[in-house]
Amino acid sequence: MPGITDAKVERWLLGTVPPRTGEFAAVEEEAVRQGIPCIGPYEGHVLSQLAALAAARDILEIGTATGYSALWLARAVAGHGGRLTTVERDPTRAAVARANLARCGFGAVATVVEGDGFAFLEGGTSSFDFIFLDMVSALEQMAQVDRLFDLCMRRLAPGGVLVSDNALHAGQVADVPVPLGAQRYVRYNRLALAHPELDTVLLPVRDGLAVSRRIALASRG
Ligand SMILES: C[S@@+](CC[C@H](N)C(=O)[O-])C[C@H]1O[C@@H](n2cnc3c(N)ncnc32)[C@H](O)[C@@H]1O
Numbered sequence: 001m002p003g004i005t006d007a008k009v010e011r012w013l014l015g016t017v018p019p020r021t022g023e024f025a026a027v028e029e030e031a032v033r034q035g036i037p038c039i040g041p042y043e044g045h046v047l048s049q050l051a052a053l054a055a056a057r058d059i060l061e062i063g064t065a066t067g068y069s070a071l072w073l074a075r076a077v078a079g080h081g082g083r084l085t086t087v088e089r090d091p092t093r094a095a096v097a098r099a100n101l102a103r104c105g106f107g108a109v110a111t112v113v114e115g116d117g118f119a120f121l122e123g124g125t126s127s128f129d130f131i132f133l134d135m136v137s138a139l140e141q142m143a144q145v146d147r148l149f150d151l152c153m154r155r156l157a158p159g160g161v162l163v164s165d166n167a168l169h170a171g172q173v174a175d176v177p178v179p180l181g182a183q184r185y186v187r188y189n190r191l192a193l194a195h196p197e198l199d200t201v202l203l204p205v206r207d208g209l210a211v212s213r214r215i216a217l218a219s220r221g
Pocket of ligand 1: 039068
């Protein structure tokens with residue numbers, strides 16, 4: 001999926017990301033070489049900054065793939081005793097992600113759960129102060145978007161931040177009519193923008209990020 005920012009600007013922005021070295025750089029290079037879907041360095045840095053700005057201590061990611069975005073999230077919490085839980089339904093990818101996080105020094109910070117994201121969200125009651133959703137693309141029915149969103153709201157702590165990837169879907173969310181493939185993102189964005197306990201902003205980062213902060217009802221201006 002092409003980015004929505006001008007290619008020249010994308011390249012320039014890439015040059016502003018702190019250098020990745022050692023095993024981190026190797027994981028990045030492997031993901032690119034093997035064609036593993038991943039958020040890439042610029043969005044990774046944005047995500048890491050968002051988690052750090054939110055002072056996140058307990059992060060949940062749904063849709064790990066081989067752990068590239070998880071590295072950026074783990075990096076945000078590793079310095080202050082935070083934790084990352086990341087859920088991936090593909091057993092091979094989950095195992096690679098576990099190994100990648102360990103080789104980058106995040107084995108004690110991050111837990112890779114092999115399983116279905118819906119089942120994980122339904123199966124617990126603890127809350128997370130930062131949730132990164134990177135699996136809306138796998139949802140085939142609109143009702144699954146609603147269910148996923150509701151489950152995330154159930155597990156999002158007061159003041160917590162909910163981030164969803166591909167929110168602009170190559171800019172197709174702005175097309176009239178909206179192409180079928182983009183409709184699930186339009187649905188997610190609508191839910192996030194309309195929820196009375198969320199303050200949501202859509203950022204044109206790579207393929208788009210929907211960033212929502214859970215606010216107390218009384219504090220909405
Ligand atoms: C776009 S990739 C994730 C990329 C990763 N976040 C990164 O940037 O490095 C989406 C992943 O979500 C996983 N996935 C799809 N549906 C899922 C579900 N219901 N539960 C858990 N994982 C799921 C897919 O197997 C795939 O590896």
